[in-house]
Amino acid sequence: MILGFYQFSPVFGDVSKNLDKIENALSKASFDLIVLPELCTTGYQFISEKEVRDLAEPIPGGLTCRRLINIASKSDAYIIAGLAEKDNTALYNTAVLVGKAGVINVYRKIHLFCEETIWFTPGSGIPVVSNVKDAKVGIIICFDWLFPEIFRILALAGADIIAQPANLVLPYCQSAMQTRSIENHIFTVTANRIGREARGGKNPLAFTGKSQISGVNGDILINASAEEETIKVIEIEPERARDKSITPYNSVLGSRRPEIYAEALCKDKIMGD
Numbered sequence: 001m002i003l004g005f006y007q008f009s010p011v012f013g014d015v016s017k018n019l020d021k022i023e024n025a026l027s028k029a030s031f032d033l034i035v036l037p038e039l040c041t042t043g044y045q046f047i048s049e050k051e052v053r054d055l056a057e058p059i060p061g062g063l064t065c066r067r068l069i070n071i072a073s074k075s076d077a078y079i080i081a082g083l084a085e086k087d088n089t090a091l092y093n094t095a096v097l098v099g100k101a102g103v104i105n106v107y108r109k110i111h112l113f114c115e116e117t118i119w120f121t122p123g124s125g126i127p128v129v130s131n132v133k134d135a136k137v138g139i140i141i142c143f144d145w146l147f148p149e150i151f152r153i154l155a156l157a158g159a160d161i162i163a164q165p166a167n168l169v170l171p172y173c174q175s176a177m178q179t180r181s182i183e184n185h186i187f188t189v190t191a192n193r194i195g196r197e198a199r200g201g202k203n204p205l206a207f208t209g210k211s212q213i214s215g216v217n218g219d220i221l222i223n224a225s226a227e228e229e230t231i232k233v234i235e236i237e238p239e240r241a242r243d244k245s246i247t248p249y250n251s252v253l254g255s256r257r258p259e260i261y262a263e264a265l266c267k268d269k270i271m272g273d
Contacts, residue, residue, distance in 0.1 A: 001135050002032045003161065003187070004233030007211040007224045009195030012043030013055060019067045022081075029231045031077055033132050035191035038082035038142045038165040039093065044193075044207075047200030049091075052119045056086035060103040065096060073100035078132050080139060080191075082165035084120075093120045095139050095165045097130055105130040105139060110150065113143035129157040135238035142166040145173045148183060155184035156253065160241035166192040168208045174223075182218040185252045186241045189213045194227055216241050 006025055010018045018041045026034060038044070041064045042055045057064055064083045072079050078099045085094035085108070093116055097105040108123025109116070127150060129136045138154030140162060154162055164177065168190075177188045192211045198204035212223035213234060222234045244251040 001133055001236055001238055002030060002233050003189060003213060003236050004029065004031045004034045004231060005189055005191035005211045005213065005224075006034055006036050006231045007192060007194060007209055008037070008040075008229045009193055009207075010037070010040055010043045012045070012197060012199065013051075015041045015055065015057075015063060018042075019064065023067065023071050025231055026071055026079075027074075029233060030075070031233050033078045033080070033135070033137065033161075033163075034231070034233070035163045035189050036079065036081040036165060037191050037193040038095070038167040039084060040082050040165065040193065042084050043197060044167045045197040045199045045202060045205055046115070046119055047202070049119060052084060052091055053086065056084040056091050058087065059083075059085050059094065059096060059106055062086075065098060065103055068096070068098045069100070069102055072098050076100060078104075080137075080163045080165060082141060082167075090121045091119060092123060093141060094123075095141050095163075097132070097137065097139060097163075099132075104132075105137075107139040107141065109141040109144065111144045111147055116143075127154055127157075129154060129159045132161075135160045138162045140164050142168060142173075145176055145180070148180065151180045151184055151186075155186055159184075159186055160238035161187045161189065161236075164188065164190045166190055166211075168192045169205055171208065174208075174210050174212055177212070178214050178218040178220065181214040181216060183252060185216045185244050187213065187215060187221075187236055187238070194229065 085092040093109040138159035194209040209226040213221045
């Protein structure tokens with residue numbers, strides 16, 4: 001499988017222009033699955049709920065999904081991209097997986113970061129794994145990286161690859177994603193954005209770039225700098241993620257003790273109440 005990411009800086013509020021930029025860039029690359037940043041067609045630093053609502057789109061009928069499906073269809077490939085979703089009155093920070101057949105998976109961000117908690121409703125569904133050619137792929141979004149539980153859920157569901165559309169501003173994630181690969185013996189791909197946004201008198205946001213793909217042992221297979229606009233791809237063997245052994249006696253999933261974890265979590269819940 002040829003796996004990749006597209007790291008760029010969206011123009012805030014101009015969905016059509018951002019989609020044109022995406023289509024132009026992807027038309028020059030060869031890939032089976034490409035991952036784009038979080039909120040890649042709108043930009044990130046909203047200043048009002050009206051602004052979010054005006055830019056958010058329904059899934060699958062919105063402009064972003066229609067254009068991405070068309071782009072994927074031209075090369076029989078798959079795209080994962082972040083967008084603002086509007087579902088009746090609710091707004092979500094969402095990522096979609098699309099192919100020539102249409103929308104395959106919709107993931108609504110579970111762990112909202114900072115002012116996202118003002119604009120968006122957190123996702124509540126259990127994340128699922130989808131078939132993408134010969135691989136099984138799960139999706140998280142940005143700040144989800146801090147919560148290893150979501151990775152383990154996807155790994156237990158059979159994920160070979162976990163894709164992360166991101167708008168990272170904290171400095172730790174890229175290193176943490178290497179650990180997530182090791183913990184679950186999976187490939188991870190982070191598609192981060194670059195650039196800055198400073199809107200409505202708010203503190204500027206500087207996005208960290210450094211998109212990357214990590215291998216099952218946590219090694220960096222390919223990455224980008226903090227500032228370059230680039231598409232990078234690499235050929236991987238998804239089946240490598242299906243061997244979970246560490247030693248002849250241990251594996252990252254088989255050596256777990258879920259009965260102990262469950263008991264501890266129940267106690268934690270009681271104490272939290």
